[in-house]
Amino acid sequence: MATKTYTVTGMTCAHCVNSVSSEIRGIPGVTEVRVDLSSGAVTVTSDAPVDDAAVIAAVDEAGYQVRD
Numbered sequence: 001m002a003t004k005t006y007t008v009t010g011m012t013c014a015h016c017v018n019s020v021s022s023e024i025r026g027i028p029g030v031t032e033v034r035v036d037l038s039s040g041a042v043t044v045t046s047d048a049p050v051d052d053a054a055v056i057a058a059v060d061e062a063g064y065q066v067r068d
Contacts, residue, residue: 001031002049006042007067008059011035016064023058040067 008020017035024033024044032045042059044050056066 019062023062
């Protein structure tokens with residue numbers, strides 16, 4: 001198992017959380033996505049390490065950005 005936390009900017013509501021979660025869950029190997037709306041923290045748990053570029057692309061597809 002691998003776990004990594006990203007900071008996503010621009011999320012303001014439950015719909016935002018659902019959009020981001022849904023896109024990240026579509027990445028092969030991802031088993032869990034936890035989002036803290038107040039801090040923007042998105043914790044991704046997967047069977048094996050997930051490529052950061054895949055997570056960034058999924059967040060972008062949802063309409064948000066990963067902060068460096």
